[in-house]
Amino acid sequence: MNDAVPATADVLVDHLFRSRAGQMVAYLTRLLGPEHLDLAEEVVQEALLKALQNWPYSGIPDNPAGWLFRVARNAALDAIRHRTVVRRDVASYVSTKPDVEVALLDDAALEEQLRDDELRMVLMCCHPALSQDSRVALSLKTVGGFSTREIARAFLSDEATIAQRLVRAKRQMRESAIAFELPAGDELALRLDSALEVIYLLFNEGYTAQSGEDLVRHDLCGEALRLGRLLATSSVSTPQAHALVALMAFQAARLPARVDAAGELVLLEDQDRSLWDQKLVGLGFRHFGKCAEGTQMSTYHVQAAIAAVYAGAEQAGDINWPAILSLYDQLMEISPSPVVALNRAVAVSKVHGAQAALVALRPLVEDRTLRNYYLLPAVQGRLHLDLGDREAAADCFRRALERSCSGPEKRFLQRKLGECM
């Protein structure tokens, strides 16, 4: 044994453990069968723990992921030998699998197989037999490698609730005998829809988190984007998957510009565009180009198109508002909601003026779903301010401040209220 800590790279790829944890669970679930998901998760945790206990002394191995896979697989073999619950043929099947994991990262075919395992895992976790809450929690846990505590933090829930949800989800999974194999036809389409829904929910949950809040919430955006790309670049990809990835990439690109150095909220039109992540903008446009291949126009398509108009404008003054308004009109046709109507009203103000926008907002005031939504009075306040009616504007901002919103949002509203004085 070498006495010195080997001078290998002492830096790990960001989130390596988290993403490989998901991949290893998927890989082992394929080998062991979905009924042994718990065992797969257990041995993966064990392998990661072994790394934590060894690497501080031995240094990071040349191929960290390969090391983890080998240890997890061996732990699975050990567990199988000691458990009679696992069928014998499973045990012999796993043990005859060649020890290919060491080649990991150098082997494109193997990486492809692992992506495929992950894809099946996502679609398994998004089975329509499971409740949406369960799908979300299960996806984050088994595919995303998030811990129960992290999921609880990300969803502002408590650990016991999430743990219970996961137990229930796994039981449902066993009872419904959900298979690891990819479904076909309508069943596949249904699962894909469900997966996209879960991914978008993850993204939104992370996106609404404010700067300075728990970082794990921001990680949700990254994980959603990763899962979206996994789906969009797979053999079962659909134009909707591309549209969703485009939408998320455009929005994520703007994250660094959304708050200023002091942590204050910056509106889209005031954002410093040089802060936008150009790699993500590029990714957005690449997937946006591919989402037009189908015939079906989904809400993801329209939302991605809106985000593309913003991203494509050289500066805020160049934003093509008539195009955005007509996209919001389309969105209102496909999936009307008070929030969409509210966003549409902002486009109306840019195209037809503040007065027209106020008229468009009038029916929303009565809407119960927006009753505690601060953005409605906030938008009304801005429109009144544009028209020079400071008194009405101040009244709106005060009402907005009475509704629940984050710290930066509150301060933003207070600044606006100050402008009315």
Add this chain to the structure above:
Amino acid sequence: MPSFMLLLYDDPANWANISPEDMQKAIEKYMAWGGKLRSSGVFLASHKLADDVGKVMRGKGQVRVTDGPYSETKEVLGGYYLIKAANYNEAVELSRGCPSLEYGGTVEVRQVDPMMDAA
């Protein structure tokens, strides 16, 4: 310069519910600490001890070999570092950055008898 042995004790319960992300962060902290020891030229060696209980040999004449030691505490000796330092104070300062401390572990600092180094 004298050599010091840093014995790292951990309570496995501290790691029971740690997430993959946090495990990676912990490893990165160890790498940063170990990297500093190496780049400042004081690092000599480090080894992880096997997780089993080990063997204890006792007695003269008839030596008894038993499994153990079964320590009274929950902490187990995970491994050790061997470093160079001018004196105990400096060795303790170098050990302060050891992430085991941050995670609730114990670091025992023992000087290799200077007679050994003199030889």
